[in-house]
Amino acid sequence: MGTALVTGASAGLGKEFAWQLATAGHDVVLVARDEERLQRLAAQLRAYAGVHAEVIAADLGVRADVERVAERLRQPTRPVGLLVNNAGFALHQSFSTGSLEDEEHALDVMVRAVMVLSHAAAGAMRERGRGAILNVSSVAALMASGTYSAAKAWVRTFTEGLAAELRGTGVTATALCPGLTHTEFHQRAGFGRLAPEVAWLDARGVVSAALADVRRGSVISTPSVRYTLASGLLRLLPRRVVRAASRLA
Known part of the structure; x- marks a missing residue:
């Protein structure tokens, strides 16, 4: 069935x-910072699914560290x-009163690493004439929620450009743009209750929809009808309205 490399695999969508x-x-x-959690997950996957799980x-x-992962992607x-x-x-x-060092670290993880690893994977996959790259963006890419929105907007646009470049090579690129999803993500960031329960998605459904879209070769994957509609609305609204809404989110 082939091998998949997943970053941020120790928790949340990555674990799913x-x-x-x-x-x-x-x-x-499996790639993440927490080796103990990765090793535990790898052992569970080997026992339950009977697959090879590398950490x-x-x-x-x-x-x-990014280069070590890139080298793994290049291995023929x-x-x-x-x-x-x-x-x-x-x-x-x-942004204006927070830690610039933290902002730079987030940029490295969510932008630079995506670029470097996508470059390594695309090059190796093109040589074989098959493969797929799935970059996790967000509905926030269409909003104006600070540097997180900016990073996810970069991922979305970058993936669209990569998909166009790879057309006809046997390699696809897909940007996953979920909305609010039940994972550890928001708790780790220190956010409280952001929205009523109806606004939240289930991680299992988000991942299942994303993998189905990868199989179809879709460039943009937006799980759930409600976030597909919300994304369409965000693209149509005047940006001043989007900015005002982002301040309230």
């Missing part, structure tokens, strides 16, 4: 990607057929 890919018969390469402990805000003898660039986090701070 690892489980769904493993239970579908894919070997997995790479790496901080994608550190260039040397152990090809990776699907790259899931999922690692990311939100900063619960004001």
Whole structure:
């Protein structure tokens, strides 16, 4: 079934990607900072799904660590057929008064690492004539919620450009743009209750929809009808209205 490499695999959507890919018969390469959690997950996947699970402990805000993961993607003898660039986090701070060091780290993880790993994967996949890259963006890419929106807007636009470049090569690129999803993401960022329950998505459904869109070769994957409609509305509204709404979110 091939091998999938998932970043941010120790929790949230990344962990769910690892489980769904493993239970579908894919070997997995699990990437995150927390080696203990990765090793525990790898053992569970081997026992439950009977797949090969490899662990790479790496901080994608550190260039040397990113390069180690990129080298794994380039290895011709152990090809990776699907790259899931999922690692990311939100900063619960004001840009103008918050830590610039934290902002730079977030930029490295959510922008630079996505670029470097996508470059490594696309090059190797093009040589083989097959493969897929799934970059996790967000509906926030269409909003104006500080540097998080800016990073996710970069991921979305970058992935669209990459998909156009790869057309006809046998390699696809998909940007996943979910809305609010029940994971550890918001708790880790220190956010309280952001929206009523009806606004939240289930991680299992988000990942299932994303993988189905990858199989179809879709460029943009927006799980759920309500967030598809919300995304359409955000593209149509005047940007001053979007900015005002983003301040209230």
